[in-house]
């Protein structure tokens with residue numbers, strides 16, 4: 312185990328130094344790697360660890376992006392605080408959704424449909440609110456500065472998104488080892504058996520969805536201030552909801568390293584192919600590419616890449632220790 | 633006072649009466665057998681006591697406190713734990729982590745829960761498999777794991793649903809020894825069992841149900857000689873044989 316931590320520390324040191332050598336375009340790819348790893352990590356809390364499948368997590372990204380941007384434009388509130396307001400609202404909305412789902416026993420596909428519906432409702436509602444730009448969305452003015460969460464070039468975004476990924480992963484790692492995390496896993500494994508051992512599955516499912524939504528929404532604020540444009544479709548849409556679950560699935564569900572590995576594999580592929588295909592007039596083809604990759608992983612590496620990687624590295628890392 | 637008191641319990645599934653006006657008591661430190669042919673309603677009785685099914689009729693009192701209407705996790709918290717006839721291990725986590733879920737009910741710190749879980753695993757003879765994934769366990773060991781998980785919640789009353797089914801005689805004897813030791817610690821035990829050797833060895837008193845009704849009770853020796861019980865198991869035709 313000590314060698315694993317050593318390896319991770321070494322990789323982190325390399326990542327910390329990369330901006331010295333990479334250009335803006337490549338840094339941008341790393342920003343997306345970290346961003347999607349963090350999103351996957353956040354979603355993993357609810358689905359990978361607790362077993363409630365959400366296909367509507369764009370809802371929380373959208374809430375984070377819109378709340379912090381609205382508060383910044385209307386009241387001049389720094390997105391660093393607006394982010395927490397967005398997180399709080401996302402958690403409250405998630406608790407409402409969770410109450411409906413967990414109190415009334417919606418499980419499996421019924422819970423999935425609930426999550427999709429809530430995200431779609433939010434997308435339609437936001438599309439009709441003029442104060443946040445309705446259909447056409449919001450363009451953010453560029454006022455670089457730390458307080459505004461806006462920066463020239465990609466170096467700042469690189470370190471902020473790296474911070475999100477590292478701290479988010481650390482938080483999930485600690486959660487997974489805590490009492491709460493262990494009870495969440497029991498619910499995922501067999502909810503009835505967990506109940507029989509005194510686990511309050513309603514309570515811990517609610518905690519899981521609140522944490523997951525809060526974490527997810529922070530990424531929304533980051534994204535808004537990185538791309539300077541939000542629209543109901545891009546922030547609340549189904550495409551994002553699907554996009555953000557692929558990395559943990561490919562990397563390894565319910566593991567801390569899964570979303571990170573998944574993102575390092577999938578995100579560069581997606582970014583490069585997106586640009587490449589768009590240049591050749593084949594926009595959207597990158598989605599087909601990932602679809603194929605996801606199917607291959609599911610067919611041949613059912614538990615995600617991490618398990619195979621761990622097996623290959625086991626002797627060297629002395630994982631048993 | 634009784635540890636557990638069941639009064640006039642009734643449960644229907646549509647037109648089928650699965651439990652029909654059943655009453656009994658479990659005294660502190662007692663081991664009570666619950667037997668009856670397949671489909672007699674034994675598992676349904678357990679589900680009603682443990683909160684997984686809500687009986688339409690009757691009362692269940694644990695140390696005087698009513699359990700009907702409470703959620704299963706609350707009932708476990710109050711001190712009544714069950715095992716499942718079809719065992720339900722948490723497959724993708726280790727044997728130790730499985731038992732820790734139960735241990736975390738009373739021990740809020742992970743370290744203390746781990747210590748308790750290790751102790752329980754040692755007790756049921758699974759200590760050497762603590763770090764193995766539960767998926768790898770064969771059925772006899774899964775049955776012990778099922779027992780260990782329930783035991784880790786530190787119950788006052790333990791409901792065991794056919795924990796000996798599918799085991800060979802040696803394994804049955806080992807399990808009998810474990811259950812004796814659990815009982816010796818003061819845990820009241822209600823035992824559903826088809827393996828008669830298990831019931832005979834453990835239960836001081838046996839309830840026999842058929843079609844959800846109590847048809848006989850007494851010591852194991854009394855009950856196996858009872859004509860109605862023989863008929864319930866073997867059918868009426870044999871009377872003339």
Ligand SMILES: Nc1ncnc2c1ncn2[C@@H]1O[C@H](COP(=O)(O)OP(=O)(O)O)[C@@H](O)[C@H]1O
Pocket residue numbers: 645648650668669670671672673674675676677
């Ligand atoms: N969930 C259920 N829905 C409908 N019928 C059930 C259900 N559970 C059990 N039963 C029926 O109730 C009767 C008692 O079943 P059960 O309690 O499992 O019997 P036993 O454990 O004594 O073999 C059986 O006829 C069974 O088919």
Ligand SMILES: [Mg+2]
Pocket residue numbers: 674675676717
């Ligand atoms: Mg049964």
